Amino acid sequence: MKAAVCYELGQPLRVDDIEIDAPQRGEVKVRVVAVAICHSDIHHIRGDWGAQLPVVVGHEAAGVVEEVGENVTLAQVGDRVIISLLRSCGRCFYCTTGLPNHCSGNFALSTESRLHTQEGDIVYQGISTGAFAEYVVVDQSQVVQVPADLSLDRAALLACGVITGLGAVVNTAQVRPGSSVVVIGAGGVGLNAVQGAVLAGASRIIAIDLIERKLEAAKLFGATDTFNARQEELPALIKGLTGGRGADYVLVTVGSTAAIAQGIPLLRRAGTLVIVGLPPIDATVPLPAMLVAAKSLRVLGSFMGSTRLNSDIPWLVDLYQQGRLKLDELITARYPLEQINEAIEMMERGEALRNVIVM
Template sequence: MRAAVCRSFGAPLSIETVRLADPGPGEVKIAIKACAICHSDIVYADGGWGGEPPMVLGHEAAGVVEQTGSGVRGIAPGDHVVVTLIRSCGCCHYCSGGHQVLCEEVFPLDRRSAILGQDGTGLVQGLRTGAFAEKVVVERSQVAVISRDIAFDSASLLACGVITGFGAVTNTAQVPAGSHVAVIGCGGVGLNAIQGAAACAARTITAIDLSDAKLDAAKRFGATLAVNPAHGDPRDALMAITEGRGADFVFVTVGAKSAIDGASQYITRNGTIVIVGMPPLGVTGEYDPGTLAGWSQKIVGSKMGSSRVSRDIPYLAALYQSGRLKLDELITGRYPLDGINEAIESTRRGEALRNVIVFD
């Protein structure tokens, strides 16, 4: 099969022929039909989170089940599925508490790679998925069956960008109706945080971004106010619509130190900052602990929107089918596998909400 392989950090991905192992017990083999490009793939390809190349990246995918290993239930060959990076055992300390994204189980695929080079050596299965390839083998818990009526390119977005942004609002923060919400960063994750805030009936949703084009998109996705810091002070604009108090919740959806450090200026007393975007290793944030304690403010993290794959992806797919969740509008460009480096560079330049690799 063909795959886009990251041979060295910072270099273009190379299109190579690799081999894929058969699925073991509890594993599923899937023919990938679409895989969106997430900024996490770019951070990894640039070496921002370490790791050892060669690796196959790509983790926001959808496809068709080809084969299931022994013991797999509820998934059969021919099923249309979304493929996520979330592996969960369902019974460890964290899974038992409803936090599947923090599962502590070590799975067979964590010990060995299903992707093999022509010489038989294993390639790193990037972000537990490796979906910049024609086929993948993943753990059963990473897979959610969806309706055959949903196009693969739109469905792929549910695997990461949508559950991360939407879930940060609805699962992690559980934003109450009538809240004032601000979202810093209006890429794919930020727009879905905006959709989540709208679904929670937030009173106001302030979008903050340096791109006017992304702010225009934010308005289409439900933002009530859009502010570019290059053209005006977001804090002044936010205070004007919140009677001088600030936002109840601020979602930082980009992994930039400036965005993380600046979030505290927007929150009210008893307000909450939710860190969604993940910066490269070594980046630290700064805050005033006196104000944090004196005003009962909170800073919380949100990994993958605190999502439960078997619950959240079917729910979001149903919202999409009923017209209450935008997916098609998130796709900026569609590329063949051979065009993956062009798609990545477009994303890196900030030109895309989501570029998607589409497989024949």
């Protein structure tokens, strides 16, 4: 492999020569064509989640299968695929009960890395993928074929941001038609939650963010109303749009404990709060236990949109091809691998929905 972006805490991102091993049993080697930058990657390299170092991150990717290991049945050389962080064995309790996103199966890649320096030192595959690189080796369950007429820079978005936001609405919360939905955070994941609410038939879709241009984007993606998060009396404003009750669902798509706390007062009785964004690993939120019990509130976590890759990805591709799912509009800019630092900094400043690295 010619290049991968390797990070060591306290040092800047750099492009290094890193070697990649051949795929082992049940694994595939994919040539990365496009990888989007997700805020989870930024949390990882900034040390928010206690990553093992040195690490190559990047997990929202698409490419072409170049080599397969022994006993691979889910992919073949030449397949155009999205590359997900989700691995599933198909046999454990969670896989057999419809929760493959929580698979507890054993994978060699859970304890081993296929990356190393030219001196032989291990380099970790961040977020189970390591796609800020020209090639990745992943388990065969992490790839899903996409059609030839779907551009891979669009397809890459389906690997995380789209399924996380949209799936939180349709899979985790199971929003009902006619419902009122509040989405806190109108970034890449939040806009897909807005899209999910549109697909679910929500009658009122309210987006909340600190950045006005993101609120404008939310309207493009289907929000019926928008509010700045700094606006006073948000609970009263939400009640004013929901018959005096409060929202049926509030989805918090940013990794902010303050946003989670802000969401609870926006709910109606028996409403549902869905925590989608991942805060720092040691973050906690004061929970008004009496209020939760007295109002029969539900608090749900949603990891990767409760996604079932092999059924959800083809469905989303079909929606895109019908013009019912926005992917093009999510891409703010495209960069070569050598300019990844610039692309990351733009994301951190809140100036991009998704920046995509195109190899």
